[in-house]
Amino acid sequence: MKPIPSVTAIVGVMCLQASYAQESSYFVFQQPDYQRDCKEVLNACSSTHNTSGVYLIKPDGYPEPFEVFCDNDLDTGGWTVREFWIGNEKIAFLTNQKQYQLRIEFQNAAGEAYYVTYDNFRISDEWGQFSIASLGTYEGTAESQIEWCPTNQIFSNETCERRCDDPDTCISSTSRTELEKCVCVGDYMIQGEDCIPQNQCSCFVTEKGGVLTDGEIYVNSDCTSRSVCSNNQLIVEESYHCSDDATCDVRDGIRRCYCIDGYEGDGVNCTREVVPKDCQELYVDGSSDGVYTIYPDGWPSGIQVYCEMESNVGGWIVSTMQQHSSKFAHICS
DSSP: OEEOTTSOOOOOSOOOBHHHHHHTHHHHHTOSOOOSSHHHHHHHSOTTTOSSEEEEEOOTTOSSOEEEEEEOSSTTSOEEOTTSOOOHHHHHHHHTSSOEEEEEEEEOTTOOEEEEEEEEEEEOOGGGTTOEEEOOOEEESOGGGOOOOOTTEEEESSOOEEETTEEEEEEOGGGSSSSSEEEEOTTEEEETTEEEEGGGSTTEETTTTEEOOTTOEEEOTTSSOEEEEETTEEEEETTOOOOTTEEEEEETTEEEEEEOTTEEESSSSEEEOSOOSSHHHHHHTTOOSEEEEEOOTTOSSOEEEEEEOSSTTSOEEOGGGOOOHHHHHHHHO
């Protein structure tokens, strides 16, 4: 791993290999500057002090210098060898200060050597779980030896894949015919033969933050829009609004418009139920004495009253129920 040639490096003053540094660590840590990578070591040190070996470097932002193995014999030199493991955190600091080239060398079973290079290698920090943030353009001699995964896929046997048209079903590795294969990962889903971010799936709903299954309906938080997935196509009804006789609510896990008491319908259109508006109507229907819910004209919900059906003609509201005067105003109007 080394910077690409077009990057100008700031040369420090330290040309100490680790073996020398260990003899006088106090002296080393009193020095004001360190090279940031092996390329700067190669450029800063004389030919007698820049042979391949372990050197101290200090990338931008890292609190203290650390040892790396610099290969100054390969190609034009200045390579940081990852076989001398330094940990993901140090690699993150190292690869985020300049543009770097990654080189991978390997042999096949016949002992033939191959290599690949990528001209813009960078990994993320701890918050990004040290994942590969960039690779850049590929070059090399290993085309015939490598099985390449399509865009946005990795070679794995442990990943649970999901499809845009069936986001709730996990396609596990046990259902595959091969032990390992290229799979979609993370927030990526299969659509057709492609692996795409879930927000590019046809039935992705931004407010929901997910993909609807076929036939699934999603109503937004204030019931002013309804989205429906039909045949893997998203239909958004911006005209969806609750009736004046309905309320936006979540019931049994489903958010939509619901008609209020005394009304029936789908919440967008609500009509008055055939309900009694007073005790007289209950009397006509043959009801006996008891507590009933009546719906006076103009009153927004039902009122519980005691109906007396035997005195005089029947159908009386017993005043001992102490109903609020405004309710009686609607009953008697």
